[in-house]
Each structure stands twice: as structure tokens, then as C-alpha cells.
Amino acid sequence: MSALNRFSGLLLAATLPLTALADLPPETIQPSINAELAEHTKVFNKEIYKVTDNVYSAVGWSIANSVMVIAPEGLIIFDTGESPEESAKVFAEFRKISDKPVKAIVYSHFHPDHINGVKGFVSEEQVKSGEVQIYAHETLLDNVVTQGALVGPILAMRSAYTFGAALNAADRKDMNGGIGPIAVGGQSTFIAPTITFKDKLDTTIAGLPVQLRWAPSEAPDEIVMYIPSSGVLLSAEVDQGPTLPNIHTLRGAKFRDPVAWVNSLDLLRDFHAQYMVPSHGRPVSGAEKVEEVLRMTRDGIAYIHDQTVRWMNKGLTPDELVEKVQLPPHLAGYTPYLREYYGTVKHSVRQIYEGYLGWFKGDPVDLNPIPPVEKATRMVALMGGHDNVLLAAGDAYLKGDYQWAAELATYVIRIDHEDKLARDIKARSFRKLGYAQMNINWRNWYLMSAMELEGTLGEEQLAEMAKRLRGTFLSPDMLKNLPVKVFLQNWVTRVDPDKANDVSLTLGFVFPDINEQWALEVRRGVVQLHPGIPEGTALKLTLDKTYLDTVISGQNSLLKGAVLGDVKVDGNLLDIKTFLGCFDFSDSPINLTVR
Incomplete structure (x- = not known):
């Protein structure tokens, strides 16, 4: 009997014991993917993009690009990817273009996909000897070690859900990482910066004059590099690439200030660059197109921020704000740079509210709420008991009201974590919601949570996954710098x-x-x-x-x-x-x- 028949029979014959239904064969929900999200995957096909005669961007090997700048005396590598294994493959491609020695690495910011592949390009000995210099913002090292040491355990687990670390091949088919291909993981390496700065650094690297600027945005230590001689701007994640920027990340991070982000985008506009090479997605050519992408991106972030604050000042709370604040068509339709492949308006709005006002929404009922399990127990009793709640959840599922079905099932699960039918309803609701998503973060969270509910993500797998992801944020190389x-x-x-x-x-x-x-x-x-x-x-x-x-x-x-x-x-x-x-x-x- 299919799961749909199970629920149909349950609704038609309410006298049938729910416990008898719990062991029936589950419904098979075929994996699928939002059509626009699948099409977006093509943006990250592996390719070395020639920007100018001396600038090349490697797209598609890691979730973040690595950029090679050929200077008179050697190579500058801007961002090193997420693992030395993938970075070595990128370096092999770069070697087909230039055999000059690497003279400098630039870390645009402290996130793992921009620093963990460093040993695919250079060795620790090369840096210690002074043969290679590593440039970064003065706070990068502190951010690296604090992230891994202070909140590493929970950040690792949440990152696993964000990037769908345990999803099978069927759920990954035609997928991408929103800002790049699906993260491949692998060994994590790190070499500490040798040259750092605070606000700006105008210098010559390997015989090439460059301008480095601090541009807080997606990360607090974000830096960009401008090459005046060729009009090339390496924009890091100030322009996050082919997606609505992630003003907030579901895996968890400190408040990303949208005002600072907008100001940094305006800083980039002031370069009037002929070419822009982001750390995610394809390069942008032509001064007019670069200006358009930067202006539209800053306007998208500004609109979300400004309208959230506007309605906050009229007393709206997060649950109300997410329904009120929506991008207008000319911004929402600006493909791909403001499409919700990675960031979303809804979870950005909630972060902006929390960033300014904190968790308290103004109703004292939230000051000392009834504990979750006790509240669930009372709610289930109020709704007529366990069977009635699951009948309503099943009814909602059949009608395609998957959010309501999941919310109702959650009350039962809070009371009894082992209630198989409640977990089944919630898991299948999450799969229906997940497969429909255009946003990779939402999709991955729905599907990973479905696995947890189905019991296919057990304690041993959770522990192993957390351990593996923990190494991404605090590798042995990073420990040496702790x-x-x-x-x-x-x-x-x-x-x-x-x-x-x-x-x-x-x-x-x-x-x-x-x-x-x-x-x-x-x-x-x-x-x-x-x-x-x-x-x-x-x-x-x-x-x-x-x-x-x-x-x-x-x-x-x-x-x-x-x-x-x-x-x-x-x-x-x-x-x-x-x-x-x-x-x-x-x-x-x-x-x-x-x-």
C-alpha cells in the first residue's frame, strides 16, 4: 500500500489504529530538482576564463574560483580553493598558460573555500624562505582560529546541512552550490599570512603595481585587489557572483552588516574597472557591464535592508516582515545576480531584524515561554490528542500543504522522538518542499533533515560528518597557528x-x-x-x-x-x-x- 493510500485510508476510516499504520511501506518520492536551479549548474562548468593577457580565472573546480595574475616577475594567485587536491588540478591548468614561479598568494577572506587549498599552489617552505608572500587583512588569522576553536562543533554540523554533505547521488544530480559547483571537501591546509594591512595597501607584487582594499561585506575581513595597468578588479565576494548575496548564512555567522556591504560595493564602483573577476562565477567584461552588475547588486541589498528597517519602524516583527519585504520585479528578475540561488530575501530580512533589535519581538509572551516539550504536550492535548494531530497532519500532506503538515507533526515528535508516523509525515513533507526549492541552502536543509527524520542519518554518521567538517574549519595546519x-x-x-x-x-x-x-x-x-x-x-x-x-x-x-x-x-x-x-x-x- 502506498503512503498516499495509507493516509487516505486513515482519513476515511478514523477507527484504524495509527500504530498499525506505522509499519506500512513508505511512499517513494522520486528525487527532482527545480528547473531553474538545474540550469544554473551550467554556469559552473569547468573552464579557465581568459580575462586579459595576464589574468585568468578557474571556474568549476572548487566552490570558489582561483585567479592567476601573471606579473613581470612571477605569478600572483588570488584565493586558493577549498582543498589542495582540487587546487593542484587548477594549478596544472594554469601551468599550461605560464611556467613562471608563484611569488604571492592573496587570501580574499578567511572562509575555508578561499584558503584551504593553499598547499596545492605553494609549500610551507617556500613561504618560510620568503620566496612566496601571502597577503591578507590583518584580522584574517584571528578569524580563522576563532571560528574553528570557539564554535567549531556546531558550525561544522550546520555546515554539513547547508551543503548537503550526506545527500546521495540522486539528490545531487544536476545540483550546484549556488555560488559554485557542489563543494567537494577534501584535505584542509593553511599557511599564515606574511603581509597584512588594515584599510588599504598600494604596493608592487612580483613587479606588478596593485591596490589592495579592505571591503567588509560577506566576511568582515574581505579584501579586493585592483590592477590599474589593465583595469582588472578582483572583487572577491563583495560581488558574491551569480546569485542574490547571502546577507545571512543559514549555517550561522556573525551579523553581516548590509550597510557596510553596500558601502563596499560603492567602493568597487569607484574603480570604474574594465573587467571584474569575482571569486564565484564567471568574469564580467566591459566597464558598463561591470558597473551594471555592481549597481544592481548594491541596489538589491540596499532595498532589502531599507525596506526591512522601514517596516521595522512601523512595528512589524520578523514573521510579518518576510511577507511584506519583497524585491520589485526589476531587481528580483535580474538574472543571475539577484536570483535566489544562494541568498533569499526571507532569511536576510530575519537577520537584519535580529542585527538591529535582537531576538525579542516586543510581545512579553516571548519573555518566558513554555518549554518546547511542555508546549507540544499541551498543544496536542488541546487539539484532541495524538491521533487527531496526525490525522490533521496527514490531511494537510494530502492537500499539498506541506509546511502545515510538518508543523503539526513536529508537535508529536517533540513529545516522542521515536513516533515513526509523525517522523514519516514530516520527512516526506520536507522532501516535497526541498525538491521544489530554487535555493540550494533551503533545499539541502530540507533534504538533510528528511534523512535525519527517516533514520538514514544515524548518530555514527552524524559524528563522522561533524568530525570531517570540523577539520575544514580547524585543520592540523590551522592548529599550528592557534x-x-x-x-x-x-x-x-x-x-x-x-x-x-x-x-x-x-x-x-x-x-x-x-x-x-x-x-x-x-x-x-x-x-x-x-x-x-x-x-x-x-x-x-x-x-x-x-x-x-x-x-x-x-x-x-x-x-x-x-x-x-x-x-x-x-x-x-x-x-x-x-x-x-x-x-x-x-x-x-x-x-x-x-x-
Whole structure:
């Protein structure tokens, strides 16, 4: 019996026990893809685009492009892709054009798809020797290590859903990543910048005069590069490429200020470039076309921001704003640059509201809401009980009202995570919603969540997926650049109050090889990081930063080092064990949907 027949029978014969229906064969929903989204995939066919005689853009190997600039004395590589494996393939293509040595790498910003492939182009030895320089904004390194160390576990899991990391071949068929091909992942590498700047840097790289400018937008450390001699602008993700920009990313990020983004787009317009080479999508040729793309993109972002603020000031809340704020036809139809392949108006509007006003919408009913499980229990009872709710959910599903079906099923799942029929209704509703989406982020979240509900995304797979994605944000190469302060600051958010509420201890850390001293103070469930070691601190660990790197990577532990002599101990070892026991460094599988 098909699932549709299952629900039909349920609606016609309400006396049939729901528990008997839970084991019937599931409905088969054939994978499909929005036609416009499938057509968009062709934008990212693998091709080396010749912009001018000395500028070439590699589109289609990684979700982000790598750009080769041929300078008099060597090559400049602008952005390095998401993995050294794919970047090596790009470099092989570049080598068909020029055999000059690489003299410089430019990181446009700290996101993994722009920095993780660096060792596909250059080695660490080349950078250490000074043969190759790496240019970036002065905050890039801090952003890299903070992202991976502070919110790495949850960011990894949410990124897995955003990019559809566990989707099968059928669900990936004809798909793209919105701003590039589907992310391929792979090994993550990193080499720290050697030359950084704050606002601007006019310099000569490998004999070529260039202008580097800070242009906060999609990332807070975004930089662009202009080549005056050829009128070429490497626009990074200030122009995010062939899509409505992602003013907010569903995987999670700090507030992306749309006003700053618009200002940066205007900065790019002031170059009056003849050519624009974005880090996503194809190059743009001709001064008029470059100006048009930049102007329309800035107007799209500005319209979303300005109208959101306008209606916020009339008292509308996020759920009301998403229905009110819509791009006018001349902007919404500007293909491909303002089509919703990657960003959407709806999730941008919510981020703008939160960025200005925070989570509170103004109704005190939200100040201390009934906890989710208790609320679900009361709502289900109010609607006549478990069977009535699922009858209504099934009815909504049959009528194609998939959002309502999913919302109703969610109440039942909140009460009982193992309710198979409720999970089935919600999963199939998500598949119907997902396959209809033109936006890759929404599609991937619907389909990944459907897998979680169906039970095909189990705890082991979740854990493995999270571990793999975690390495994207904090690879071994990045760990080597992790300052002691960042590592110890991470302990502050890892304290377990149940174990630390009765503990008042301070542990000093001495690092002779880098001449740094720090201390962590546990004060009844709260932890404070001190620069230097407070006078009178009895507990101290002395170790080299190089050994700490092995602790950070998981190869060793502080207690193991103390026992084997790699870590010198001052004070009572049992007290140190008590101190270390106050922290929770476990990473458990995270269920984002079944909760």
C-alpha cells in the first residue's frame, strides 16, 4: 500500500489504529530538482576564463574560483580553493598558460573555500624562505582560529546541512552550490599570512603595481585587489557572483552588516574597472557591464535592508516582515545576480531584524515561554490528542500543504522522538518542499533533515560528518597557528558547572619556548583567563608550545604529559586532576531536527 493510500485510508476510516499504520511501506518520492536551479549548474562548468593577457580565472573546480595574475616577475594567485587536491588540478591548468614561479598568494577572506587549498599552489617552505608572500587583512588569522576553536562543533554540523554533505547521488544530480559547483571537501591546509594591512595597501607584487582594499561585506575581513595597468578588479565576494548575496548564512555567522556591504560595493564602483573577476562565477567584461552588475547588486541589498528597517519602524516583527519585504520585479528578475540561488530575501530580512533589535519581538509572551516539550504536550492535548494531530497532519500532506503538515507533526515528535508516523509525515513533507526549492541552502536543509527524520542519518554518521567538517574549519595546519590565548579562552566556554560549582582553583601555564604565561581560574562554576600567573598560584604546568600543539590535535593530553615528564608539574597532581575534571571537551552528535 502506498503512503498516499495509507493516509487516505486513515482519513476515511478514523477507527484504524495509527500504530498499525506505522509499519506500512513508505511512499517513494522520486528525487527532482527545480528547473531553474538545474540550469544554473551550467554556469559552473569547468573552464579557465581568459580575462586579459595576464589574468585568468578557474571556474568549476572548487566552490570558489582561483585567479592567476601573471606579473613581470612571477605569478600572483588570488584565493586558493577549498582543498589542495582540487587546487593542484587548477594549478596544472594554469601551468599550461605560464611556467613562471608563484611569488604571492592573496587570501580574499578567511572562509575555508578561499584558503584551504593553499598547499596545492605553494609549500610551507617556500613561504618560510620568503620566496612566496601571502597577503591578507590583518584580522584574517584571528578569524580563522576563532571560528574553528570557539564554535567549531556546531558550525561544522550546520555546515554539513547547508551543503548537503550526506545527500546521495540522486539528490545531487544536476545540483550546484549556488555560488559554485557542489563543494567537494577534501584535505584542509593553511599557511599564515606574511603581509597584512588594515584599510588599504598600494604596493608592487612580483613587479606588478596593485591596490589592495579592505571591503567588509560577506566576511568582515574581505579584501579586493585592483590592477590599474589593465583595469582588472578582483572583487572577491563583495560581488558574491551569480546569485542574490547571502546577507545571512543559514549555517550561522556573525551579523553581516548590509550597510557596510553596500558601502563596499560603492567602493568597487569607484574603480570604474574594465573587467571584474569575482571569486564565484564567471568574469564580467566591459566597464558598463561591470558597473551594471555592481549597481544592481548594491541596489538589491540596499532595498532589502531599507525596506526591512522601514517596516521595522512601523512595528512589524520578523514573521510579518518576510511577507511584506519583497524585491520589485526589476531587481528580483535580474538574472543571475539577484536570483535566489544562494541568498533569499526571507532569511536576510530575519537577520537584519535580529542585527538591529535582537531576538525579542516586543510581545512579553516571548519573555518566558513554555518549554518546547511542555508546549507540544499541551498543544496536542488541546487539539484532541495524538491521533487527531496526525490525522490533521496527514490531511494537510494530502492537500499539498506541506509546511502545515510538518508543523503539526513536529508537535508529536517533540513529545516522542521515536513516533515513526509523525517522523514519516514530516520527512516526506520536507522532501516535497526541498525538491521544489530554487535555493540550494533551503533545499539541502530540507533534504538533510528528511534523512535525519527517516533514520538514514544515524548518530555514527552524524559524528563522522561533524568530525570531517570540523577539520575544514580547524585543520592540523590551522592548529599550528592557534595562539595559546585562543586555546585557553576556549576552556572558558567548556566549564561544566555540575563539576565545578564547588571548586576554587587556579592553574598556571608556563610556555618557556614562546616566553608566555597564562592562568585559568575556576571560581565556583565560572572560569577567568588571566594574562600572566597571579601571585600565590600553587598549581603550575610548564610545557613547550610545541607540546601543547599535540594536545590541541588530540595526540596527547596534559595529564599524560605530566606522567611522562613532557609537562613539568608544580603543586599537587590530584588538585590538577580535579581542576582538569571541571571541563567538558566531549563533542556529542547533534540532532538539528529531531529534538
